[in-house]
Amino acid sequence: MKKLEVSKIVVEKDQYTAIMQGEIDVELAETLQAGGRMLVDSDGLAFIYILEDESAFYYVNFSQETWPQLREVLSQSATLALRLNKEIEIELSSIVEELSFLTDNIEGNSNYGEEMEKAVQEIFN
Known part of the structure; x- marks a missing residue:
């Protein structure tokens, strides 16, 4: 398992694109x-x-700093691509459905911890 850190989400050419810290080589x-x-x-x-x-x-790690843009992706049912390097982007399929399910499930659910529940409510509600 390798962790890829998203540093920001930008809007380019009417599409949301997640930008990582660093790049992945083309072969991978x-x-x-x-x-x-x-x-x-x-x-x-x-x-x-x-x-x-x-x-x-x-x-692919979306830290709390990227959540406002994730909320926009969710509210607009938009597509989100991940830029792997200068040549290759990959569409993150089902991200709207998955994010919707998780944010709905976290609300009022102490299994995720009080801090996570509060953070999600602040951004996604």
Whole structure:
């Protein structure tokens, strides 16, 4: 499992694009596929999107600083692409559905921890 950190989300050409800290080499980027599912990191106050290739999972970490833009993606049912390097972007399929499910599930659910629940309510409600 490799962790990829999103530093910001920008709007380019009428599309939301997540920009990572650093880049992935082209050879690896060509093998990655959107996993279509998300997890929650309650301790790190982050949403995690799963990428995968034939041998491993890659966790795309959306820290709390990116949540206002994630809220926009969610409210507009927009697509979100992840820029892996200068040549390759990958669409994060099902991110709106996954994010909607998670934010709805976190609200009023102490299993995610009080801090995560409060942070999600502040941004997504």
